[in-house]
Amino acid sequence: xxxxxxxxxxxxxxxxxxxxxxxxxxxxxxxxxxxxxxxxxxxxxxxxxxxxxxxxxxxxxxxxxxxxxxxxxxxxxxxxxxxxxxxxxxxxxxxxxxxxxxxxxxxxxxxxx
Amino acid sequence: xxxxxxxxxxxxxxxxxxxxxxxxxxxxxxxxxxxxxxxxxxxxxxxxxxxxxxxxxxxxxxxxxxxxxxxxxxxxxxxxxxxxxxxxxxxxxxxxxxxxxxxxxxxxxxxxxxxxxxxxxxxxxxxxxxxxxxxxxxxxxxxxxxxxxxxxxxxxxxxxxxxxxxxxxxxxxxxxxxxxxxxxxxxxxxxxxxxxxxxxxxxxxxxxxxxxxxxxxxxxxxxxxxxxxxxxxxxxxxxxxxxxxxxxxxxxxxxxxxxxxxxxxxxxxxxxxxxxxxxxxxxxxxxxxxxxxxxxxxxxxxxxxxxxxxxxxxxxxxxxxxxxxxxxxxxxxxxxxxxxxxxxxxxxxxxxxxxxxxxxxxxxxxxxxxxxxxxxxxxxxxxxxxxxxxxxxxxxxxxxxxxxxxxxxxxxxxxxxxxxxxxxxxxxxxxxxx
Numbered sequence: 001x002x003x004x005x006x007x008x009x010x011x012x013x014x015x016x017x018x019x020x021x022x023x024x025x026x027x028x029x030x031x032x033x034x035x036x037x038x039x040x041x042x043x044x045x046x047x048x049x050x051x052x053x054x055x056x057x058x059x060x061x062x063x064x065x066x067x068x069x070x071x072x073x074x075x076x077x078x079x080x081x082x083x084x085x086x087x088x089x090x091x092x093x094x095x096x097x098x099x100x101x102x103x104x105x106x107x108x109x110x111x112x113x
Numbered sequence: 114x115x116x117x118x119x120x121x122x123x124x125x126x127x128x129x130x131x132x133x134x135x136x137x138x139x140x141x142x143x144x145x146x147x148x149x150x151x152x153x154x155x156x157x158x159x160x161x162x163x164x165x166x167x168x169x170x171x172x173x174x175x176x177x178x179x180x181x182x183x184x185x186x187x188x189x190x191x192x193x194x195x196x197x198x199x200x201x202x203x204x205x206x207x208x209x210x211x212x213x214x215x216x217x218x219x220x221x222x223x224x225x226x227x228x229x230x231x232x233x234x235x236x237x238x239x240x241x242x243x244x245x246x247x248x249x250x251x252x253x254x255x256x257x258x259x260x261x262x263x264x265x266x267x268x269x270x271x272x273x274x275x276x277x278x279x280x281x282x283x284x285x286x287x288x289x290x291x292x293x294x295x296x297x298x299x300x301x302x303x304x305x306x307x308x309x310x311x312x313x314x315x316x317x318x319x320x321x322x323x324x325x326x327x328x329x330x331x332x333x334x335x336x337x338x339x340x341x342x343x344x345x346x347x348x349x350x351x352x353x354x355x356x357x358x359x360x361x362x363x364x365x366x367x368x369x370x371x372x373x374x375x376x377x378x379x380x381x382x383x384x385x386x387x388x389x390x391x392x393x394x395x396x397x398x399x400x401x402x403x404x405x406x407x408x409x410x411x412x413x414x415x416x417x418x419x420x421x422x423x424x425x426x427x428x429x430x431x432x433x434x435x436x437x438x439x440x441x442x443x444x445x446x447x448x449x450x451x452x453x454x455x456x457x458x459x460x461x462x463x464x465x466x467x468x469x470x471x472x473x474x475x476x477x478x479x480x481x482x483x484x485x486x487x488x489x490x491x492x493x494x495x496x497x498x499x500x501x502x503x504x505x506x507x508x509x510x511x512x513x514x515x516x517x518x519x520x521x522x523x524x525x526x527x528x529x530x531x532x533x534x535x536x537x538x539x540x541x542x543x544x545x546x547x
């Protein structure tokens with residue numbers, strides 16, 4: 001069986017997270033630039049004295065498909081590499097995946113990873 | 114009098130005219146970066162439109178109304194040099210004849226001032242104005258506000274050192290000219306107060322942008338604003354040092370004064386922001402640069418370099434504070450033409466009364482110069498304000514000023530010009546139409 005590990009992290013932690021995942025044996029992942037907010041909320045910008053609140057802050061989202069038994073390790077690897085200890089570090093979550101297909105060969109399930 | 118060509122002076126004045134013309138595209142970038150991405154093209158087009166309209170008008174009646182034979186101290190005879198077919202280098206209207214500069218060089222230099230003054234106004238009515246109405250306004254306003262003020266101040270009219278002028282009437286004459294000559298070296302009254310008060314009147318008349326004061330209307334491209342400020346600073350050497358009318362010591366002094374006042378105003382604006390808002394911003398630096406350039410404009414030939422630093426510091430702080438007034442009083446001067454040009458122009462024009470090295474209060478000159486400076490500033494405010502109000506109301510009742518709310522929200526660029534500045538704003542082009 002397969003799990004999808006999704007992490008939303010600080011953009012500046014991406015390189016470290018990528019290297020750590022590689023070292024842990026993860027061979028593929030998807031990265032996207034996203035924006036949002038959690039407890040960090042947004043920030044304010046000031047233009048000629050007029051203050052604007054920007055609600056959404058830029059984040060990076062990583063999606064990794066893993067074998068069931070690796071989900072815990074991969075999650076820990078991401079958390080360790082992405083952590084700065086400050087508000088805004090992000091979230092990691094794991095979901096079950098019904099099926100995975102490798103487009104090139106048509107393989108299904110664990111073999112497609 | 115025979116005309117003797119001076120190639121050095123002529124070369125410098127040709128260069129200056131080109132430098133001042135470059136300032137208007139500079140305004141286009143300065144303003145364009147400050148509006149939202151959906152109306153940047155319209156903002157820049159208002160500057161380019163002013164170049165087109167005023168450039169043509171200048172050769173027909175613009176020059177004549179500015180420097181032709183005086184009518185009532187208010188404007189020159191519009192038909193005197195209509196089309197410029199009849200002008201010669203020795204005409205009395207060629208104020209640079211004695212410097213050996215041909216009349217067409219003088220006219221070219223002056224035309225560029227008329228152009229930028231109109232373009233400056235456009236910043237207060239960003240994002241919401243009909244382009245056609247703007248072009249018509251440009252033609253009428255330059256005719257009844259700019260040319261008369263240029264004549265009054267520089268063409269021997271009511272605000273000049275003429276024996277029939279305001280200053281001569283108050284403080285008398287010496288050798289046939291006013292004892293206390295009003296000082297407006299390069300256009301504090303004619304250009305900046307004139308454009309600033311017009312911008313205020315139009316902003317009030319046309320009304321606020323949808324979302325003013327409630328939604329973020331943040332600048333879409335601050336690097337454009339920085340680029341515009343840089344072009345303006347560069348072009349301003351033609352504006353101020355060129356206003357010496359020759360390649361001489363006054364031009365050198367004006368160059369130096371222009372630079373140090375601008376440096377001081379930029380730093381003063383940044384310091385004001387740092388104290389008030391917590392950050393010294395790049396938009397603040399660009400704004401401070403323009404505030405300093407504006408304030409030193411009337412004073413560039415009359416001050417010492419140290420006096421110029423003082424004018425710059427005062428203008429930087431005052432303008433940085435003045436840009437907040439629109440929120441307090443609820444008028445949408447979108448890009449702060451009032452806060453920068455009106456306040457900066459008034460600051461420079463009035464401070465000459467204190468800092469002029471020959472007649473200023475601080476240099477033992479008494480208060481006469483100060484009184485004259487305050488009066489010419491007030492006359493410029495009242496004259497331009499009233500004239501703009503009348504033109505604005507007539508256009509409001511006829512052509513109309515505002516685009517529809519739908520167009521304003523969707524963006525003036527797409528609706529009025531049929532373009533979008535950035536790919537991400539327009540719908541993706543799926544097929545190429547031949």
